[in-house]
Amino acid sequence: MSVLDNNNHDGLAPASVSEATLLGLAEMLGQALMERDWMMGTAESCTGGLLAGAITAVAGSSNWFERGFVTYSNEAKVEQLEVSAETLDHFGAVSEPIALEMANGVLLASAGAHVAVSTTGIAGPGGATPGKPVGMVCFGFALRAAGGISSRAVTHVFSGDRTQVRRAAVEFALRGALELIGSPADRR
Numbered sequence: 001m002s003v004l005d006n007n008n009h010d011g012l013a014p015a016s017v018s019e020a021t022l023l024g025l026a027e028m029l030g031q032a033l034m035e036r037d038w039m040m041g042t043a044e045s046c047t048g049g050l051l052a053g054a055i056t057a058v059a060g061s062s063n064w065f066e067r068g069f070v071t072y073s074n075e076a077k078v079e080q081l082e083v084s085a086e087t088l089d090h091f092g093a094v095s096e097p098i099a100l101e102m103a104n105g106v107l108l109a110s111a112g113a114h115v116a117v118s119t120t121g122i123a124g125p126g127g128a129t130p131g132k133p134v135g136m137v138c139f140g141f142a143l144r145a146a147g148g149i150s151s152r153a154v155t156h157v158f159s160g161d162r163t164q165v166r167r168a169a170v171e172f173a174l175r176g177a178l179e180l181i182g183s184p185a186d187r188r
Contacts, residue, residue, distance in 0.1 A: 017167040022054040025174035025185055029055070030064050032183035038114035039066040040177070043081055043102040045093065046121035046137060048072065051170050066113045069106065081105025092129075094120050096138050096153035103140030107149050115181060116142040117173045123162045135159055137169045141180045152180075 033040055042051050052068030055061050069080050074093055077083035083101040091097045102118035121137030128134045135158040142151035154176070158168040178185045 017164070017171045022167070022170055022174065023057055025171065025178070026054050026058045026061070028183070028185055029174055029177055029181075030058050030061055032178060032181055033064040033115065036114070036181065038181070039064055039110075039112050040115040040117070041066045041106040041110050041113040042068040042173075043106045043116065043118040043140070044068065044070050045072055045077070045102070045119060046123045047119045047166050047169050047173070050166055051117065051119060051173050054170050054174065066110050067106075069102075069109075071102065077102060077105075080109070082108055092132070094122055094132050094136060094138055096140075096155055099138040099140035099153045100142075100151050101140070103142035103151055103153075104149050107142050107144050114144045115177060116140070117177050117180075118142075119169050119173055121165070121169060123165045123169075125162060133157060135165050137165070137172070139169075139173055139176055141176050143180055 044051050049070045055065050071077045071080050074088050078085055081102050082105045083098060087097050087101055099118050099120050103116040106116035107113055118140035119137055122128055122132060122134050124134035138153060138155045140153050142149050156172055158165045175185050
């Protein structure tokens with residue numbers, strides 16, 4: 001299925017992220033994972049389950065989606081994903097180190113998952129702190145490799161209201177997961 005809308009990473013308004021775009025990306029991701037016989041998991045904070053929701057909107061996603069965690073509080077991140085309390089204290093919940101630990105935590109919690117994506121950020125309208133503006137989302141991408149877990153993190157600042165930031169973050173996460181497994185989405 002082709003992606004119907006342009007992504008918002010080229011200066012377009014986040015409102016351009018449509019349900020059809022998210023569904024198309026999730027379908028592409030599912031196909032790529034099934035071709036590899038891989039399962040995926042998610043760990044979400046600021047997106048509050050929207051990423052897992054976009055994935056499970058695809059019929060047959062149980063063939064490639066293993067589990068999702070919504071760890072909104074710091075306590076939940078520590079308890080469910082083995083995020084380090086020291087890392088939280090040092091960097092704060094909205095940080096690349098936490099995004100990495102969240103994604104890695106999914107793979108540690110699920111021996112059956114091969115790929116994990118995490119989101120942690122400030123969707124707004126409040127919550128900004130110095131150096132961490134509203135719209136800032138940190139993503140973790142983890143892949144189970146022969147020698148362990150390979151992971152990376154990236155931060156992106158989205159514009160728009162709370163809904164727009166969260167939807168744009170889901171689109172970015174789906175595209176990032178596709179890139180992680182070597183099947184990048186069309187970036188028209």
